[in-house]
Amino acid sequence: MNVASVIVDVITKQTDKTFDYLIPDKWLNTIQPGMRVIVPFGPRRIQGFVTEVKKHSDIHALKEIIEPMDLVPVLTDELLQLGNWLAENTLCFKISAFQVMLPAAFKAKYGKKIKLLSRENIEILPKEIRPFFEKSETVSWEDIAKNEHITLFQKEAARGTVEVIYEVKERLKKKKVKYISPAHSIEILIEQLKLLQKNALKQKIVLAYFIDHFEPVELQKLLARLDVSQATVKSLIKKGLLTEKYVEVYRDPYKDRTFAKTVPLPLTVEQLNAVKPIHQSIEQEINRVFLLFGVTGSGKTEVYLQSIQKVLAKGKEAIVLVPEISLTPQMVKRFKGRFGDEVAVLHSGLSAGEKYDEWRKIQRGEAKVVVGARSAIFAPFKNIGIIIIDEEHETSYKQEENPRYHARDVAIERAKFHNCPVVLGSATPSLETFARAKKGVYQLLTLAKRMNNQALPAVEIIDMREELRAGNRSMFSRLLFEKLTDRLEKKEQTVLFLNKRGHSSFVICRDCGYVLNCPHCDISLTYHRFNQQMKCHYCGFETSVPTKCPECSSKHIRYFGTGTQKVEEELGKLLPEARVIRMDVDTTSRKGAHERLLDNFQRGKGDILLGTQMIAKGLDFPNITLVGVLSADTMLHLPDFRSSEKTFQLLTQVSGRAGRHKLPGEVIIQTYTPEHYSIKLAGNQDFNRFYEQEMVVRKIHKYPPFYFIVMLTVSHEQLMKVISVTGKIAEFIRARLSNNAIVLGPVASPIQRINNRYRYQCLIKYKQEQNLSQTLKAVLDHYQHDIANGLTISVDMNPYIMM
Numbered sequence: 001m002n003v004a005s006v007i008v009d010v011i012t013k014q015t016d017k018t019f020d021y022l023i024p025d026k027w028l029n030t031i032q033p034g035m036r037v038i039v040p041f042g043p044r045r046i047q048g049f050v051t052e053v054k055k056h057s058d059i060h061a062l063k064e065i066i067e068p069m070d071l072v073p074v075l076t077d078e079l080l081q082l083g084n085w086l087a088e089n090t091l092c093f094k095i096s097a098f099q100v101m102l103p104a105a106f107k108a109k110y111g112k113k114i115k116l117l118s119r120e121n122i123e124i125l126p127k128e129i130r131p132f133f134e135k136s137e138t139v140s141w142e143d144i145a146k147n148e149h150i151t152l153f154q155k156e157a158a159r160g161t162v163e164v165i166y167e168v169k170e171r172l173k174k175k176k177v178k179y180i181s182p183a184h185s186i187e188i189l190i191e192q193l194k195l196l197q198k199n200a201l202k203q204k205i206v207l208a209y210f211i212d213h214f215e216p217v218e219l220q221k222l223l224a225r226l227d228v229s230q231a232t233v234k235s236l237i238k239k240g241l242l243t244e245k246y247v248e249v250y251r252d253p254y255k256d257r258t259f260a261k262t263v264p265l266p267l268t269v270e271q272l273n274a275v276k277p278i279h280q281s282i283e284q285e286i287n288r289v290f291l292l293f294g295v296t297g298s299g300k301t302e303v304y305l306q307s308i309q310k311v312l313a314k315g316k317e318a319i320v321l322v323p324e325i326s327l328t329p330q331m332v333k334r335f336k337g338r339f340g341d342e343v344a345v346l347h348s349g350l351s352a353g354e355k356y357d358e359w360r361k362i363q364r365g366e367a368k369v370v371v372g373a374r375s376a377i378f379a380p381f382k383n384i385g386i387i388i389i390d391e392e393h394e395t396s397y398k399q400e401e402n403p404r405y406h407a408r409d410v411a412i413e414r415a416k417f418h419n420c421p422v423v424l425g426s427a428t429p430s431l432e433t434f435a436r437a438k439k440g441v442y443q444l445l446t447l448a449k450r451m452n453n454q455a456l457p458a459v460e461i462i463d464m465r466e467e468l469r470a471g472n473r474s475m476f477s478r479l480l481f482e483k484l485t486d487r488l489e490k491k492e493q494t495v496l497f498l499n500k501r502g503h504s505s506f507v508i509c510r511d512c513g514y515v516l517n518c519p520h521c522d523i524s525l526t527y528h529r530f531n532q533q534m535k536c537h538y539c540g541f542e543t544s545v546p547t548k549c550p551e552c553s554s555k556h557i558r559y560f561g562t563g564t565q566k567v568e569e570e571l572g573k574l575l576p577e578a579r580v581i582r583m584d585v586d587t588t589s590r591k592g593a594h595e596r597l598l599d600n601f602q603r604g605k606g607d608i609l610l611g612t613q614m615i616a617k618g619l620d621f622p623n624i625t626l627v628g629v630l631s632a633d634t635m636l637h638l639p640d641f642r643s644s645e646k647t648f649q650l651l652t653q654v655s656g657r658a659g660r661h662k663l664p665g666e667v668i669i670q671t672y673t674p675e676h677y678s679i680k681l682a683g684n685q686d687f688n689r690f691y692e693q694e695m696v697v698r699k700i701h702k703y704p705p706f707y708f709i710v711m712l713t714v715s716h717e718q719l720m721k722v723i724s725v726t727g728k729i730a731e732f733i734r735a736r737l738s739n740n741a742i743v744l745g746p747v748a749s750p751i752q753r754i755n756n757r758y759r760y761q762c763l764i765k766y767k768q769e770q771n772l773s774q775t776l777k778a779v780l781d782h783y784q785h786d787i788a789n790g791l792t793i794s795v796d797m798n799p800y801i802m803m
């Protein structure tokens with residue numbers, strides 16, 4: 001007996017385990033662990049992952065696998081194991097863990113259809129639904145779901161004349177190109193050339209070409225080069241002189257670009273000291289985690305490149321993660337420039353098809369290095385020699401939906417399997433990482449100096465309250481305005497940074513303070529100048545801008561806060577001669593726009609680059625000598641224990657954009673809270689002081705890295721239900737954890753309502769709890785029924801979003 005254990009694609013507690021299926025003899029050696037198969041499940045045909053192939057099953061009367069979906073396994077043994085680890089550590093179902101590791105193109109949607117079981121049945125169907133089956137055995141669910149006769153279909157299904165089937169829709173087509181090759185030896189081709197009729201001139205040209213170039217050539221190229229028609233080539237194929245075949249090609253997103261080849265730079269002493277232990281770990285196959293702590297512009301990337309070089313020399317592979325936002329062409333260029341076609345790139349700008357192509361290059365071992373955002377951590381390499389995470393403190397490495405994994409944790413887990421190093425790089429490491437490095441859990445490597453030996457830019461902090469007192473109502477302080485003018489005269493470039501995260505342009509009544517809120521979510525609506533609408537960023541609700549206050553009828557209701565458009569307008573008034581390039585979600589939503597704008601700026605087509613978070617990283621242009629931060633504190637007041645850390649990191653990153661090359665840089669930070677330590681210390685670029693001060697705060701309030709935390713959020717349309725469920729859960733958890741654990745709540749979430757669903761949360765702080773995972777699973781089990789009926793319970797084992 002040959003049996004496959006399969007994890008089926010049904011997301012419920014009961015199905016979160018393997019089911020055994022018989023492997024039909026014809027597929028005995030075809031079906032392997034890590035492959036996807038179609039299996040019968042109740043009345044349905046569904047997809048599943050084979051996790052094991054074995055000789056025996058305790059189950060009687062096994063059903064057979066219907067068909068395989070892959071020719072080769074899509075998950076390696078290591079990734080199957082990793083899936084179990086993910087499920088255990090993020091409390092997700094195994095099927096979700098497997099799916100998250102694969103490109104989206106694999107997630108074939110199921111087409112639900114109604115099938116007529118036998119042609120004879122058509123006579124006994126009610127006449128209303130007969131027409132549906134006139135031409136075909138099946139009708140799609142969409143076609144009947146809204147139909148008034150749906151109950152008739154239901155009755156027929158009960159009677160057994162029709163049934164519901166699930167069809168896996170066609171998977172993504174591989175892109176193929178036709179190639180033409182010679183079918184005989186050169187000698188025979190020469191002989192045949194002589195035998196061709198005199199007037200078959202074009203055929204002679206083609207044949208002569210293959211005698212000269214005895215190798216396959218793409219059909220389209222052949223036609224273009226020789227200026228012959230497809231018919232000419234066809235007739236030679238008919239004569240058996242040439243053959244045609246389809247070859248799979250990849251849609252390479254960087255296909256039409258060439259990258260100037262770069263060579264390893266001679267390393268500085270600091271870089272050498274960092275590279276040595278990494279090389280050693282690669283050489284001796286020792287699993288280690290390094291923190292490469294280096295200020296911006298200290299040459300971290302060169303350390304990455306030369307570490308990868310060592311890995312490739314050993315015949316192994318490398319994964320490099322960079323935050324989506326800094327996965328710019330500039331960054332890609334540095335890796336492609338060094339390692340050429342061996343580099344695959346995975347980022348969200350690619351279409352599903354392009355991502356799939358990059359994934360297949362990795363799977364087939366044609367790429368040895370992958371550079372990508374978060375999900376690239378699941379690259380299906382078999383022989384990993386290093387995993388690098390650049391800007392390791394970035395919160396985008398945490399996935400904020402199921403499975404809620406952190407790429408850093410996955411990296412460390414994979415590196416254990418492959419006995420290889422993990423390198424975490426940052427100028428502003430997360431507190432958790434830095435604490436581990438200080439304790440020696442990670443090995444600390446420091447690059448203290450900038451490459452050009454330029455001092456870090458001089459930072460000036462401006463108290464905007466003072467400006468107001470001095471009668472300056474503009475969004476630019478007097479100093480910033482002066483410097484802006486100065487740079488325009490000197491023809492140097494400026495970056496203006498607007499921190500939009502946290503709060504944006506909202507409408508407030510100047511008389512009574514009324515703020516226009518979303519009627520479905522407890523959050524203020526955002527003013528969109530573009531279409532003069534107020535919009536909710538959580539549920540999409542839109543309404544027009546009020547002309548008078550709904551509360552007190554005052555006409556003094558207007559928007560407050562500064563958006564990039566507002567700043568652009570203001571610049572237009574104050575500095576009409578300045579050429580401003582604005583980068584925000586509105587100007588960069590089209591494919592390639594991001595890159596084009598940056599390119600224009602780099603080529604000097606703009607004096608001022610104005611933007612949000614997306615310009616904070618990766619920019620490395622020699623002519624930038626001034627960075628202005630318009631509002632440093634918008635993030636400080638978010639209900640999030642990491643808000644100081646995030647503010648510090650962001651300000652440090654932005655400041656690092658100035659003076660990276662020959663010209664010295666200046667930074668001006670405008671704020672309403674200049675006394676706050678995260679702003680003051682970012683001004684001094686003093687990470688160590690910030691770390692110490694913030695650690696004190698974390699210790700007092702029992703936050704990471706002193707405690708681990710779990711956030712449990714409950715939501716439902718009925719407020720009373722949410723409160724009572726969250727209360728019971730908190731009580732249940734409290735009773736099962738030790739006295740060292742702290743269970744806070746239930747309390748209303750900072751955003752109490754999203755899309756008409758009320759939200760309550762409970763926060764667990766702990767150091768070591770044997771029963772935690774089991775307890776949380778028990779909670780989810782207990783409420784299974786309610787969850788199926790509209791209750792949501794989300795468990796985040798290491799939350800980064802506290803709202």
Ligand code: ADP
Binds near residue numbers: 296
């Ligand atoms: P980081 O990644 O730490 O921000 P980069 O790797 O971008 O720093 O380095 C900053 C600049 O210094 C880059 O232009 C880079 O090419 C250059 N650089 C890095 N290492 C060296 C080296 N050993 N010799 C000369 N230039 C270097």
Ligand code: ZN
Binds near residue numbers: 514554
């Ligand atoms: Zn009012």
Ligand code: ZN
Binds near residue numbers: 536755
């Ligand atoms: Zn809303």
